[in-house]
Amino acid sequence: DILKSTVxxxxxxxxxxxxxxxxxxxxxxxxxxxxxxxxRIQDYQDAKKSLDKNDYVxxxxxxxxxxxxxxxxxxxxxxxxxKKTAQLSSSIDKLKATIFWKWAHSTDAEKEKIMI
Numbered sequence: 223d224i225l226k227s228t229v230x231x232x233x234x235x236x237x238x239x240x241x242x243x244x245x246x247x248x249x250x251x252x253x254x255x256x257x258x259x260x261x262r263i264q265d266y267q268d269a270k271k272s273l274d275k276n277d278y279v280x281x282x283x284x285x286x287x288x289x290x291x292x293x294x295x296x297x298x299x300x301x302x303x304x305k306k307t308a309q310l311s312s313s314i315d316k317l318k319a320t321i322f323w324k325w326a327h328s329t330d331a332e333k334e335k336i337m338i
Contacts, residue, residue: 237281237285238281245265
């Protein structure tokens, strides 16, 4: 069991269990539209991979996409979100420093200066 083999905060374990209740392949009603079942199973697999990578933000997004109420989850450690926010900000800053970004967001006159 993924939740027993790795140390995860209690709140994410509870959220993952809620996701599994909705998305696990064994929980799918055969009368449900096949495309919906396939999407749920993909969400289950994605949640499992995200949990393996300790990507708790992605797990929360998957929960939200499956209409799972996260407001009932107790003791959410916000440091995970602060870390993810810092990572995304860093990635955005690196992108903005590239010549491609500067070119795409330059005026014609600025593009002329870049070319010289």
